[in-house]
Amino acid sequence: MPYDRYVAICKPLHYGTLLGSTTCVHMAAAAWGSGFINVLLHTAITFSLPLCQGNALDQFFREIPQILKLSCSHSYLREVGLLMVSASLVFRCFVFILVSYLQIFRAVLRIPSEQEWHKAFATCLPHLAVASLYISTAMFAHLKPPSISTPSLDLVVSFLYSVVPPAVNPLIYSMRNKELKDAVWKRVHWTLFP
Template identity: 40%
Template sequence: MITLIWIDPRLHTPMYFFLNHLSFVDTFSSSSIAPKMLCDIFVEKKGISFMGCAAQMWFFGLFVATECLLLASMAYDRYVAICKPLLYTLIMSQRVCVQLVVGPYAVGLLSTMTHTVFTFCLPFCGPNSINHFFCDISPLLSLACADTWINKLVLFILAGAIGVLSGLIIMVSYVCILVAVLRIQTADGRRKAFSTCSSHLAVVSILYGTLFFTYVRPSSSSPLDVNKVISLFYTVVTPMLNPLIYSLRNKEVKNAFSRKFERKSSLIGR
C-alpha cells in the first residue's frame, strides 16, 4: 500500500498522505512485536535481553500513541472534506498536512520516552519472567521490587490524555460529519458517506476500546491474562484490518492497483 501511494500520482492527496503514514505505523508497530512472538512459539526457552525488552517497549509505545493521534488527523481531514469542501485545498495545505503528521510522531516519542525511562529506572530484584508475549508496561511494573504508584499514575495520565484528546477530536469531527451527511438530499450520497464513517469508526472503536481497557482502567481490575488476550487486538487484529477497511474498500486504491497491474502485465506480454 505504501508503495502504491508513492508511485501513483493520483493518490498524492492529503487523505492518502495520512493513509501512507498510518500504513507505515501499522507495519512497524506489528514488526516490533510479531517477529519475536513468532520465534518464541518454536523455541522451548523464551527470553529477551534487557536492552531488547527496553527497545521493544520503546518502539511499540511510540507507534501505538502515534496511531491514535494519526486517526484523529484523518478524522479532521474527512471533516474538512465533507463539511468544508470548497475550502478543502486551502485548509489542508501541504504545510498543515505535515504538521498533522509530525505532531503525532512527536507526542508519541515524548510519551514512550517517559514510560520507558520511568519503567527501566525501577529496581528489578525478583523473578524475571513476565506473563505476557511482549515487553509491555503493566507486566514489567509487576516485576519491580519498588513502589510503582508514580509509574501507574504517569501511565494513566499520559495514556488517558492521548486517548481522550484524539478520541474527542474524532468524536467532534464525526458529529459534524453526521450533521452534514443528514443534509445530503440523495440516498446514494448518504449511503456512501455513512459507509465510510462506519468503517473508520469500527477500527477506532477496536483500537481505543482495547487501549483504554488495558492502560487506563485501574490495574486492580485488569488481570494480566485478560490483558494478554485484549492486547492481541491492537497488536495484530487492528493493523491487519486497517488496510482492508481504508484501502481495499476504496475505489481509487482499487483503480490504482488495477492500472499498475495491467501495466505490468502488458510489459510482461511484450
C-alpha cells in the same frame, strides 16, 4: 484522517487551502511528537525502576504494566502518572475524532439525497470502526482492574489490541469494494445454507 474527511465533506471548496502540505506536516508532527513523548516518558520511568523479582515476563512482548509488577519499589504513583499522560493523549485524540465525525454527520444529514448520504457514511464509518476498535481494546487492556488481571487474560488482551485492529483494518476498508462485498456475502450464504 477525520479532519481530512471533515474538510472533504463539510468544506469541499476549501480543501486545497485547509489541507495544504504545511497543515499535513503539522498534523503528522503533532501525532509523531505526542507518541514520541509518551514513549519517552514510559521508557524513562520504566528504566528508573529497580527490578527485584527477576526480569522474566509471561508475555510475548514487554508491556509497561507487566514490567511495573516486577518492581520492588512502590510504583503506584508512577503507574498512575503514566496512565494519566497516556489517557490524556488518547482522550484528546478521541475527542478530536468524535467532534470531526459529529460535524460530518450533521453536514451529511442536511444533504437531501440519500445516495449522497450512503457515499459519505461509507467513507467515514470504516475509519470510525477501526479507531473505535483500537481505542476500546487498548483502554480495556490498560484500565482493567488489577483484581481480574491474570497472566492469560493479560496475554489475550494484549493480543487483542496489538494484533486485531491492524489485522481487520484492511478488511474493514476493503468492504467498500463491491466485488469483495459480494464475494463475502456469497461465502457467508454458502456457509450458512449449503
